[in-house]
Amino acid sequence: MHLRDPSARYPSAMDFAPRALSLDLDDTLWPIWPAIERAERALHDFLSERCPRTADKYPIMAMRALRDRIAADHPEFAHDFTHQRRLSLQHALRDSGDDELHVDAAFDAFYIARNRIEFYPDALPALARLAARYPIAALTNGNADLERIGIAQHFKVFVSARNAGHAKPDAPIFHATCAQLQVAPQDLLHVGDDPLLDIAGAARAGIHSCWINRREETWPDDLPRPDLEFTTLAALADWLDARHALPETA
Numbered sequence: 001m002h003l004r005d006p007s008a009r010y011p012s013a014m015d016f017a018p019r020a021l022s023l024d025l026d027d028t029l030w031p032i033w034p035a036i037e038r039a040e041r042a043l044h045d046f047l048s049e050r051c052p053r054t055a056d057k058y059p060i061m062a063m064r065a066l067r068d069r070i071a072a073d074h075p076e077f078a079h080d081f082t083h084q085r086r087l088s089l090q091h092a093l094r095d096s097g098d099d100e101l102h103v104d105a106a107f108d109a110f111y112i113a114r115n116r117i118e119f120y121p122d123a124l125p126a127l128a129r130l131a132a133r134y135p136i137a138a139l140t141n142g143n144a145d146l147e148r149i150g151i152a153q154h155f156k157v158f159v160s161a162r163n164a165g166h167a168k169p170d171a172p173i174f175h176a177t178c179a180q181l182q183v184a185p186q187d188l189l190h191v192g193d194d195p196l197l198d199i200a201g202a203a204r205a206g207i208h209s210c211w212i213n214r215r216e217e218t219w220p221d222d223l224p225r226p227d228l229e230f231t232t233l234a235a236l237a238d239w240l241d242a243r244h245a246l247p248e249t250a
Contacts, residue, residue, distance in 0.1 A: 016189075016208060016227070017243065020181045021130060022139040022159070022174075024192030028212050028233070029127065029151075030117040032142070040064065042113035046106055054096040066092060079161035082143045085110065115148040120214065122234035127154050129237045133244070137177045139190065141167045141197065157181060168194075169201025178207075189228075191236065195219065199226045210236055 026032035040060045047055035058066060067088040077083045089103045130136060131154040138146060141161040146152035157180040161167035164176045178185050185206040192198025193212050202209040203224040211219075211226035212233055219225060230236045 018134065018189035018208065018240075019187040020135045020137070020156075020183045020189075022137040022177050022181070022188060022190045022207075023127075023130075023155075024168075024190075024194070024198050025138055025140045025144050026142045027193040027214075028191065028198075029123040030119050035114055035117045038116060039110045039114035043106060043110040046109035050105070051093060051096070051098040051102050054092050054098045057096045058092045063088065063092060079141070079165060079167040081141070082107075082111075082162060111143075111145070112148070114143075115145050117144075117149060120232070122232045124151075126233035126237045127151065130233075130240070131155070133240070135181055137181050139168070139173070139177050139192075168197040169204065171201070171205040174202060174205035174207055191233070195223050195226075200224055212236070 023029070040063065043063070044055060044060050047058070067084060070088045070091065071078065071084050074084070074087065077087070086103055086107055089106050090100050093100045093102055093106075127136075135156040136154060137157045137159050138144075138155045139159045143160065143162060146155060146158060152158075157177070159173065159177045159180060161173060164173045166172040166176075168174070174188075174190065175185065177190075178188055181188065186208070189208045189210060190198060190202040191210045191212060192202075193214065195211065199209045199211050200223045208228075209226045210228035210230065212231070213229055214231055216231060228236065228239070230239070
């Protein structure tokens with residue numbers, strides 16, 4: 001467990017008691033790349049069965065490269081991974097001579113597998129503990145479906161870049177989260193794994209932050225530091241529990 005000394009920003013660790021939390025999803029509650037790889041395989045299997053010309057022309061790595069190219073060519077959709085994926089499928093089907101009417105079913109094959117995720121071992125118990133104490137917003141640039149995954153009950157609100165029209169690290173998506181939770185920025189603690197998207201983004205929006213540093217990486221010197229740092233979500237839950245217990249035993 002690692003704790004970034006809160007005195008870097010606050011006069012003491014006791015000066016900040018969050019009224020609500022916002023929580024990143026991908027690589028905070030679960031590793032995202034295993035889910036993406038499963039989804040890419042599911043998509044390729046679908047195309048092999050229904051659209052073999054597209055499967056032949058765009059195997060997994062070629063489809064990944066196409067998706068990256070579509071994202072680069074359409075920066076106006078940088079906040080909408082779903083639309084990027086659908087544009088990629090439309091292009092691949094059209095380019096291969098297959099019917100673009102398969103886009104919906106192809107995307108569904110990808111998306112169902114994308115939401116079959118495997119949590120980090122500590123994540124679900126810690127999430128339940130946090131949700132019992134705080135209102136929590138899921139705050140994500142991704143397109144996870146909390147209902148499909150089975151964790152919607154732990155979140156008061158869901159804020160995605162696609163729906164907000166802005167992506168982390170831009171301040172508007174953080175402020176939209178505050179508005180939905182009905183808390184001021186200074187009363188929110190944002191929790192995430194990404195130094196730029198989560199931690200620097202929160203800091204620039206005037207929001208306190210906690211870095212979940214599962215791989216014990218070194219902090220980049222060019223970014224504002226997190227207020228708190230732990231290697232697991234469970235360690236953050238422990239720390240918040242201890243903060244609530246301190247006034248009763250002081």
